[in-house]
Amino acid sequence: MSTTLLSFEHITVRHLQQTLFADLTFRVEQGQNWALIGKSGSGKSALLDTIAGNFNIMGGRVSYPGLEEVVQQHTATDPFLTPRKLIGRVGAKYAFRNLSNTTEFYYQQRFNAHDSEDALTVQGYLATIQSYADEPFWTYERTIDTLNLGHLQQQQLIKLSNGETKRLLIAAALLKNPLLLLLNNPLTGLDKQTRAAFDDILTAITASGTAVIMATSPHEIPSSITHVAELESGRIVATSTRQAFQARQPVTTELPPLDTEELRALLSLTTAPAFEVIARLENVSVTYGGKRVLDQISWEVRQGERWALVGPNGAGKSTLLSLLNGDNPQAYGKQIKLFDRQRGSGESIWDIKKQIGFVSPELFQYFPAQNTCLHVIESGFYDTLGLLRKSEAANAAVALRWMRVLALEQYAATPFRQVSASVQRLSLLARAMVKNPPLFIFDEPCQGLDAGQQAHFKHVLDTICQVSNATLIYVSHYQQEIPASVTQTLQLEQGRRVQT
The missing domain is CATH 3.40.50.300 (P-loop containing nucleotide triphosphate hydrolases)
Structure with a gap:
């Protein structure tokens, strides 16, 4: 051969x-x-x-x-x-x-x-x-x-x-x-x-x-x-x-400068509503095909708290997040309170989603790719998978400002399908941030980002947590990816809460 x-x-x-x-x-x-x-x-x-x-x-x-x-x-x-x-x-x-x-x-x-x-x-x-x-x-x-x-x-x-x-x-x-x-x-x-x-x-x-x-x-x-x-x-x-x-010496990553004043200005464009309880689960279980994916989970997240959600593959993390962001129909009939309101008391999925900025590996897998990167980010204002309506100039302008904060401006007019996976992921992160929601749910947000992009994103997120009352739930398998602003941890194993 x-x-x-x-x-x-x-x-x-x-x-x-x-x-x-x-x-x-x-x-x-x-x-x-x-x-x-x-x-x-x-x-x-x-x-x-x-x-x-x-x-x-x-x-x-x-x-x-x-x-x-x-x-x-x-x-x-x-x-x-x-x-x-x-x-x-x-x-x-x-x-x-x-x-x-x-x-x-x-x-x-x-x-x-x-x-x-x-x-x-x-x-x-x-x-x-x-x-x-x-x-x-x-x-x-x-x-x-x-x-x-x-x-x-x-x-x-x-x-x-x-x-x-x-x-x-x-x-x-x-x-x-x-x-x-x-x-x-x-x-x-x-x-x-x-x-x-x-x-x-x-x-x-x-x-x-x-x-x-x-x-x-x-x-x-x-x-x-x-x-x-x-x-x-x-x-x-x-x-x-x-x-x-x-054997070579590691190269220090030079981060792009962060315009903190611009970030503050973007966060001040809207006033996030005040809630006592962002999420409260009481003895919540979820079963699929006879398998219990979540087992008697009790957990409370109050406004302004920053949580890490950790656990091995298959521990139930994604299922738990789906109960919070409105994607899982099994949330009905369970003791779940979201944004001070009992789940299933007349609220719609869109009432929930407008309060949340969300990113996950599944969202990355299934997000449609026909929009430009700017339109993808603007769609975050409407909680749709892609821009399904005519672009609104004011929202597009805000989306472009977020692109500058995340060093994405050069890709504004580029079709989403033509940019690298890392730019796609960063665009989805900007989409989650663009409406300044009271709750961020970031499920492995740094997948596919290089070291410099990861560090820059963490800096942006920590700054948001410093200057606002944003609530954060952050999932990662890498301890070094978890932002410094995270102070509390929920650990799952085989669908159960583990005391840490």
Whole structure:
């Protein structure tokens, strides 16, 4: 077999009328496993998509010698085999379809009992994955065991937590028994225990003969990675061995300046209403298909308090948040008070949502992409998924000011689908802030942001908490991502409250 798995020589890559790479050269030899690092928008995800064959390559030379040899060996038995089928990929977004294979899932579907059943189970989904190996190393049993999915086999896909979904996607990619596995920030959304185990998982993957190329943080490079490529503005500016890269002195991140006076001015545009109790739950339980997801949860959040909501993947955090933000119909009939009002006493979902600025991984997955970034942010005034009405000049002006605060102004007129995942996530954060609500619910808001963006966002949020009476509920699997303004913690494990 050729010692070269893939070779790009002086290629130009275009997508959606944009030039992503010009004169790009990148080569992967057998036995090498690469980490792609760089600031958000530097081209890491685009390079993975280019390798996967998803973008147009113009000029230069492209070859996959190692993969093409395997294709030639199977010409008689599988004339439709291509190098692309020998590549597994786990991206930043996923696209599951319902049982009738007519539509993709929609936001809020997991909390609606009837619609949530219109989905394959974990076992059913993985059974659809085809392996192209003659003697597959990654069997169903080995994959399920390695990714700790055994207890989830009969669970519908839509009911999985964000971290459980990430493990499922890695499992699906492995079941193809790929020669090359592409991972886009695979640790995103995983709890501390699963992240710690991921190093062993990746070691097992590379030991099986699968080469790995992964986009990741420079602070989370697994031990089985052999080489590092640093990207900047669509260029590979440096390559090195992992040992040589880690031996360098860390670079201090320079943060963009924060206009504190402008932030104060934006917060003063509206007066947030005063409440005694933002949220109160008394012995609240939620059950799906016989499984108790939340078990006798009691919790009170008063105005001006800042809470961290923590716990492992599948602990019930997203379900708890769905009871607060109006997305879960099981909130009716339970002892839940929101904004000084008993849930189910005549208020509408929109009465609740207008008091909340909300961001979650699910919102990112299902948010429509046809608007510009400015229109996405303006939609926060109306609590709609995208701008579904004519833009209002006054609200658009405020949205643009928020874009300046979050260093997003240059993307105002750019279609949401054309910007990097990090800019999309920051736009959704601005959308949550734009109406200055009394309650912010941020579920893993820093996913996909580089270190500088994370630090800047935390600075903005801490400043908001210093100069206003905003209430905050903040979810993260990384302790360093939790803002300094957070002073209280609710910890969940297996749907139960754990005393901390």
